Amino acid sequence: MPSLTFTLYGMTQATYGSRTLILELPENTTVREAQIRLLELIPLDGQAIALATRTQVLKPDDVLPLHEDLAVLPPVCGG
Amino acid sequence: MQPLIHLQHGPLNLNALITTPQDAESGALLTFVGVVRNQNLGKPVVALDYDCAPELARQALNSIAEDALVQWEINTLILAHAYGRIEIGQPSVYIAVGTPKRAAAYEASRFLIETIKQRVPIWKCEVYANGQEAWLEGTPLPEALAKTIGETA
Numbered sequence: 085m086p087s088l089t090f091t092l093y094g095m096t097q098a099t100y101g102s103r104t105l106i107l108e109l110p111e112n113t114t115v116r117e118a119q120i121r122l123l124e125l126i127p128l129d130g131q132a133i134a135l136a137t138r139t140q141v142l143k144p145d146d147v148l149p150l151h152e153d154l155a156v157l158p159p160v161c162g163g
Numbered sequence: 164m165q166p167l168i169h170l171q172h173g174p175l176n177l178n179a180l181i182t183t184p185q186d187a188e189s190g191a192l193l194t195f196v197g198v199v200r201n202q203n204l205g206k207p208v209v210a211l212d213y214d215c216a217p218e219l220a221r222q223a224l225n226s227i228a229e230d231a232l233v234q235w236e237i238n239t240l241i242l243a244h245a246y247g248r249i250e251i252g253q254p255s256v257y258i259a260v261g262t263p264k265r266a267a268a269y270e271a272s273r274f275l276i277e278t279i280k281q282r283v284p285i286w287k288c289e290v291y292a293n294g295q296e297a298w299l300e301g302t303p304l305p306e307a308l309a310k311t312i313g314e315t316a
Contacts, residue, residue: 091216093284093286094301098288116308119308123310128310130310131309132307132308133308134304134305134306134308136216136284140219141306155219157216157219158301158303159302159304160280160281160282160283160285160301160302160303161285161286161299161300161302162213162220163197163255163280
């Protein structure tokens with residue numbers, strides 16, 4: 085099974101305790117399925133996460149790209 | 164016109180950002196500067212530590228600028244955001260909007276700062292005087308999913 089490395093941002097990093105999270109996921113895993121798996125590992129108390137490549141936020145029905153740098157994005161609060 | 168998008172580690176250098184319209188058509192140049200304040204909800208804050216996904220943030224800032232250019236007649240547009248540790252009083256956000264009339268500048272500037280808070284992948288961690296830290300809650304991106312299966316933000 086492919087091993088994917090996710091970069092964690094904001095409160096996901098603090099909650100998980102590391103900047104990166106490595107997860108084995110089967111090919112053709114959807115973004116939604118990956119989000120559910122990640123939320124099992126990162127207890128965010130109801131906060132939602134989005135997944136992204138280096139350049140694009142992924143939609144839940146997208147198939148997770150296996151050869152991209154992946155990011156976990158909690159709710160944003162810039163400014 | 165081509166907006167200027169600037170993202171940097173560390174506090175913004177306002178002297179390098181402050182500008183005057185280079186066109187003869189703007190009668191208003193409105194600037195907004197967001198600075199780190201020394202308290203939040205009664206808790207003394209000593210700094211903000213911004214986390215950032217830089218490439219995604221640049222793209223989001225560009226997209227927000229394009230949305231503003233569609234809505235208002237803008238001749239000058241600068242969006243700048245800092246990340247990393249920013250101390251009390253230091254600038255973290257800078258917006259400059261040049262328009263023919265002031266009403267459009269005020270509207271566009273308000274749109275820009277509110278939309279930056281909702282769409283740009285940047286996160287704030289408050290650092291308190293007692294050494295504790297807390298990530299501030301924010302706005303889920305439209306593609307986000309919460310813990311309950313099927314529950315989207």
